[in-house]
Amino acid sequence: MNELVFFINNVVISGSVSGSIYAIGAVGVTLIFSIMRFAHFAHADVMTFGAFMVLLLTTAFPAAGASIGVPTALLMLPLAMLLTAGLAVGIDKLFYKPLRAHGVKPIVLVIASLGVTLILQGLIRLFSGTGGQSLYVDDRKEIFRLALPFEGVRAPIVVTEPQIYLFVITIVAVVALHLFLNRSRLGKAMRAMSDNPELAQASGINTNTIVAVTWMIAGALAAIAGTLLSLDVTFKPDLSFFLLLPIFAAAIVGGVGHPYGAIAGGFVVGFAETLAVFNWNILLRPFQDSFPSWLELPSNLAFVGTEYKIVVPFFILVAILVWRPTGLFKGKVIS
Amino acid sequence: MSHSAKTRDTSDTPQDATQTRRFPLRELVLFGVLLVAILAVYATMGAAYSTRMLVEAACYAILALGLTIQWGYAGQFNAGVMGFVALGGFCAMFFSVPVNDAFWGTTLPGEFGRVLLYGAAAILLIVGASKLDRLGVPKSLRTFITVVLGVVLYLVVISQLREVTDAIESQAGFVGGLGLPPWVGWIVGGALAGGVGYFIGHICLGLRSDYLAIATLGIAEIIKAFLKNSDWLTRGTATVSPLPWPTPGPAEVGFTLSRALYLSVTAVIIAVIFLLLNRAYNAPWGRMIRAIRDNEVSAAAMGKDINKRRLEIFVLGCILMGIGGGILGTFNSLFDPQGYLPLNHTFLVLVMVILGGPGNNLGTIFGAVAVYIIWIMSEPLALFLMQLAVAFGEGAFGWDTPGNMDSRALQARVLVIGVLITMVLRFAPKGLLPEKIKSHS
Structure with missing residues (x-):
C-alpha cells in the first residue's frame, strides 16, 4: 500500500498538476491557431510575463492577501490576467497585425513570434534578474498530509496548497471557457471564424473584434497557467523554453484549433511525462517474491531519467504526426 | 501558401529582366562599410582578438548558408540550428580528441558492444512482431504484442545501458576520442546532422511549415539534453x-598567426560551399526549387516531386550546419554542451540570414560577418551603457541598484536580437541584399 501511495503522489498528483498547466497553455495556443492560423511561439513567454506581473504586484502589496485568508499572489491573479490580456492585444497590434496586413505567409508570423519571445524574455530578465523567486512573498506554503485509514499505510498523500488552488482554478477556467464558446454571441462568432473566416466575415461578424477577444482570452489563460506553475515551484524567467514543446505537443495531440482537444492533450502529455520518469520498480517490488528467481529487476526501471523529460513530449509529437497528424479529435488544416 | 506568388515578385518588372548586368553598387557599398568596420575592430582591439572574431564569423557564415538555403530557397523554417551545431561540435570533439586508454584497455568496450548488440536484436524482434499479422495473427493482437514487447525490451536494454555507462563513468571517466584528424569529425558531423535532418524532415514533410519549426525546436533541446547528461x-x-x-596551434606559432591559418582554412571551405551553392542555384535544380517555393501548385502540376525536393534542401542545410558546428567547435578548442544556447546558435543565425538577404548567398555571408561583429562588440557596449545608466540613476535619483547589473546588461542583448528580428521582418523583409530574381524572357 505504501507503494501505491507513492504512486499517487508521484504520478497522479504531479501528473494532474503539469497536465492542468499544459492544458491551459495549450488552449491559448490552439485558439490563436484557429483564428490567426499560425503557431504562436511567444505563448510560453506570455505565461512567464503573467507570472512576473503577479510577482511584481505581490512584492508591492505583500500583506493584501492575509486580510481575506488567501495567498496574496492569488489575489493579484485577476489583475495580472488583465495586464497580460492587454499585453497580448498590444503585441498583436504592434507586431503581427502589420505583417498580416501585408499578407505574408503564416511561417513569417511564426518567426515574428520568435522575435517577440526574445523581446519578452529580454525584458523580463532585465527587470527580474536571472535567478528564481518564490511567489509566496509574505505567506507560507501550506502542505496537507492526508493519512489513509488503512492498516500498515505509513506514507501520507501529500498535496500542497497551491496544487489545490490549481485544480480549482483549472476547473473554473475550463467551465468558463466552455460557457463562453457555447453560450455567448462572441464565443459562437469565434467558432464560426475558426471554421470559415470568409463566411464569418460575409455574415457580418467583425473579425477585428474576434481577433482582439482571442488575444485577450489567450493572454488571460496564459497568465493563469504561468502563475499556477510559478506558485507550484518558483518563478524563473527562463521557464518558457521548457514549456514550449509540451504545450505545442498538447495542442497537436488534441487536434489543432480544438479547445477541448487541447485540454485532453495537456493531460495526455502531463501524465505521459510523469509516467515516463516514474521508477516502476517501486510498484513491482512488493511482488518480488512471486517472481521466478532468475528474474532480478534492476533498481531503476524508469523509462527515461528526469533529465530527459523533454524527450517525452517530443516523442508524443512525432508519434502523433506520423500516425494521426490531425490529432486525437480531428483538428484543423495541416497542409 | 496561396499568397506566396503575390508576395515575392513585386519589384520584378520586365525592365529589370532585360537589364542584363547592373553595376553592383549596393554590394560594393555594403562590403566597403563592412571592411571599414573590420579594420576599425583591428585598430582598437588588437590583431589576435580581431582574427578570432573573424574566424568565428566565418563559422557562423557556414551556419547561415545552411539556414539560407532552407529558408531562402525553400521557405522552410528551422528553429533548431543549435541542435545541429551541437552535433557537429560533438563529432569534432569525438573524432579528434586523443584515444582514452583507460577505456579501450579494459573490458568496457566489449560490454558496450554487447549492449549495442542487444539493442539491435531488440529492434529486430520488435520489427518482427509488428509484421506478425502476415502470419495470420489478428491485427489488434499484433499491436498488443508489439507494444508490450517494445516496452519490456526497451526497459531491459536501457537498464543494461545504464549499468555499462555508469561503469564507464566510474572506471574510465569518459569514452575519449578516436584520435583522428579534425576534418574527419567535421564530415561525420555534417553527415550526422543530415541524418537527424532527414528524420525530422521526413516526419514533417507535407505538413504545415509550423510543424517543422516546432519539431526542430524540440530536437535541438533534446540533442542538447543528451550531450549535457551523457x-x-x-x-x-x-x-x-x-x-x-x-x-598549427597557438603554442607553436603564436595566437595571431595560428588563428590566421585557421581563418584561411575556413575561408577556403566557405568559398567551396559558396561556389557549389551558386552553381546549384543557377542549375535546373535551383530553378525547380524556386518554382516550388514561389508556386507550389503549379510546380506540382508540372510534375515536380515537391516533398522529395524539400527533403533534399532541408537535409543539405542541416549538413552545412553540422559542418559549420564542427569547425566552430574545433576552433573554440572546448566542447561544452551547456555553451550551446538557442540565442547564440539559433536566433543569431536567423538574424544574419533575414538581415543579409534570405536566398542570396552573398547577402547571407555579408549578414553573418556584419551581425557577428555587432554581436561581439555589443557586449562591452551594453556593459558601458548600463554603467552609464546606473551612474546617472544613482547621481540623479539616488537609485539603489542591484549588484548583478553585469549579467542583466548581457540580457539586454536578447532584447536587441528580438527587436531586430521583428523590425527586419516588417520593414525590410527581403534583407539588405535581396535575392536577385532573374526571368528569362
Whole structure:
C-alpha cells in the first residue's frame, strides 16, 4: 500500500498538476491557431510575463492577501490576467497585425513570434534578474498530509496548497471557457471564424473584434497557467523554453484549433511525462517474491531519467504526426 | 501558401529582366562599410582578438548558408540550428580528441558492444512482431504484442545501458576520442546532422511549415539534453578540452598567426560551399526549387516531386550546419554542451540570414560577418551603457541598484536580437541584399 501511495503522489498528483498547466497553455495556443492560423511561439513567454506581473504586484502589496485568508499572489491573479490580456492585444497590434496586413505567409508570423519571445524574455530578465523567486512573498506554503485509514499505510498523500488552488482554478477556467464558446454571441462568432473566416466575415461578424477577444482570452489563460506553475515551484524567467514543446505537443495531440482537444492533450502529455520518469520498480517490488528467481529487476526501471523529460513530449509529437497528424479529435488544416 | 506568388515578385518588372548586368553598387557599398568596420575592430582591439572574431564569423557564415538555403530557397523554417551545431561540435570533439586508454584497455568496450548488440536484436524482434499479422495473427493482437514487447525490451536494454555507462563513468571517466584528424569529425558531423535532418524532415514533410519549426525546436533541446547528461560520452558539464586543430596551434606559432591559418582554412571551405551553392542555384535544380517555393501548385502540376525536393534542401542545410558546428567547435578548442544556447546558435543565425538577404548567398555571408561583429562588440557596449545608466540613476535619483547589473546588461542583448528580428521582418523583409530574381524572357 505504501507503494501505491507513492504512486499517487508521484504520478497522479504531479501528473494532474503539469497536465492542468499544459492544458491551459495549450488552449491559448490552439485558439490563436484557429483564428490567426499560425503557431504562436511567444505563448510560453506570455505565461512567464503573467507570472512576473503577479510577482511584481505581490512584492508591492505583500500583506493584501492575509486580510481575506488567501495567498496574496492569488489575489493579484485577476489583475495580472488583465495586464497580460492587454499585453497580448498590444503585441498583436504592434507586431503581427502589420505583417498580416501585408499578407505574408503564416511561417513569417511564426518567426515574428520568435522575435517577440526574445523581446519578452529580454525584458523580463532585465527587470527580474536571472535567478528564481518564490511567489509566496509574505505567506507560507501550506502542505496537507492526508493519512489513509488503512492498516500498515505509513506514507501520507501529500498535496500542497497551491496544487489545490490549481485544480480549482483549472476547473473554473475550463467551465468558463466552455460557457463562453457555447453560450455567448462572441464565443459562437469565434467558432464560426475558426471554421470559415470568409463566411464569418460575409455574415457580418467583425473579425477585428474576434481577433482582439482571442488575444485577450489567450493572454488571460496564459497568465493563469504561468502563475499556477510559478506558485507550484518558483518563478524563473527562463521557464518558457521548457514549456514550449509540451504545450505545442498538447495542442497537436488534441487536434489543432480544438479547445477541448487541447485540454485532453495537456493531460495526455502531463501524465505521459510523469509516467515516463516514474521508477516502476517501486510498484513491482512488493511482488518480488512471486517472481521466478532468475528474474532480478534492476533498481531503476524508469523509462527515461528526469533529465530527459523533454524527450517525452517530443516523442508524443512525432508519434502523433506520423500516425494521426490531425490529432486525437480531428483538428484543423495541416497542409 | 496561396499568397506566396503575390508576395515575392513585386519589384520584378520586365525592365529589370532585360537589364542584363547592373553595376553592383549596393554590394560594393555594403562590403566597403563592412571592411571599414573590420579594420576599425583591428585598430582598437588588437590583431589576435580581431582574427578570432573573424574566424568565428566565418563559422557562423557556414551556419547561415545552411539556414539560407532552407529558408531562402525553400521557405522552410528551422528553429533548431543549435541542435545541429551541437552535433557537429560533438563529432569534432569525438573524432579528434586523443584515444582514452583507460577505456579501450579494459573490458568496457566489449560490454558496450554487447549492449549495442542487444539493442539491435531488440529492434529486430520488435520489427518482427509488428509484421506478425502476415502470419495470420489478428491485427489488434499484433499491436498488443508489439507494444508490450517494445516496452519490456526497451526497459531491459536501457537498464543494461545504464549499468555499462555508469561503469564507464566510474572506471574510465569518459569514452575519449578516436584520435583522428579534425576534418574527419567535421564530415561525420555534417553527415550526422543530415541524418537527424532527414528524420525530422521526413516526419514533417507535407505538413504545415509550423510543424517543422516546432519539431526542430524540440530536437535541438533534446540533442542538447543528451550531450549535457551523457557524462560517459561527452563528460557533460565537466567539458572536454583542448581539441586539436588541423593547423598549427597557438603554442607553436603564436595566437595571431595560428588563428590566421585557421581563418584561411575556413575561408577556403566557405568559398567551396559558396561556389557549389551558386552553381546549384543557377542549375535546373535551383530553378525547380524556386518554382516550388514561389508556386507550389503549379510546380506540382508540372510534375515536380515537391516533398522529395524539400527533403533534399532541408537535409543539405542541416549538413552545412553540422559542418559549420564542427569547425566552430574545433576552433573554440572546448566542447561544452551547456555553451550551446538557442540565442547564440539559433536566433543569431536567423538574424544574419533575414538581415543579409534570405536566398542570396552573398547577402547571407555579408549578414553573418556584419551581425557577428555587432554581436561581439555589443557586449562591452551594453556593459558601458548600463554603467552609464546606473551612474546617472544613482547621481540623479539616488537609485539603489542591484549588484548583478553585469549579467542583466548581457540580457539586454536578447532584447536587441528580438527587436531586430521583428523590425527586419516588417520593414525590410527581403534583407539588405535581396535575392536577385532573374526571368528569362
